[in-house]
Amino acid sequence: MLVTLTEAMAPLPDRRQALAAFNVFGYEDAAAIIAAAEELDVPVALMANKLALSHMPVAVIGALLCEMARRARVPVVVHLDHATDFVTVMQAVTAGFTSVMFDGSQLPLAQNIAQTREVCRAAHACGVSVEAEVGSVGYADGTAAHAERTTPEIAAAFEAETAPDALAISVGTVHRMTEGVARIDFALMDKVVATLRTPAVIHGASGVSDEDLHRLVVHGARKINIGTALRVAFGRVLRAEMEAHPGEFDRLKFYGPCMRAVTAMAREKILAMNAG
């Protein structure tokens, strides 16, 4: 069933289970992730980012993911990841996304606050959840962005001025890491989470070991984003299958093993996020 971010997070027991949120780029990975969520009977978020939207028009991927969510036996959020402008947010809302992230992390704080407020007002009027970001989670692949840890003071100031439904914080993770070697500052995370009423979101969790995923949940993460780990799982199997069958040209023959690899990785990450 198709739900908002707020609806998906609400029933999850605090500090025992976080909402697993995965980046998707089309039908194959979305179906593989839903299969893992149905098997484990947990809600899940499917996220489309800027790269996905550069490949497929927002209305097309929105319609695809929303229909897949409606057919799923578990609650599924269709979430826009890292939008940096109001127009993209509203295109996603129009396309049926039930949740949007407005990322003002590269803006001066006052502008991040002002634009987040505007997005919240518009999205909430349409019944759509909003995730914002305070501090800034950096990138491991050279994507130009300044990275900055979230402080409790700035998090509290941001929250007092905005009303997002979830808030991404920067406490040591980095986007696009291919190994689980991120060093998380759990002492800082505890201070930030203690100042917030808004559920905390951790980005860049492909760089987090499964053991630390578990710790993130215990320390109060309510939504945890994973993209790279699933892209690696899909891509590695696709390469191996193509090398193993050089005469085969039908891509549908390759997709089955790739999708099973994505389901297995999603299952592993969802289980690591269950600290119950």
Ligand SMILES: [Zn+2]
């Ligand atoms: Zn992110």
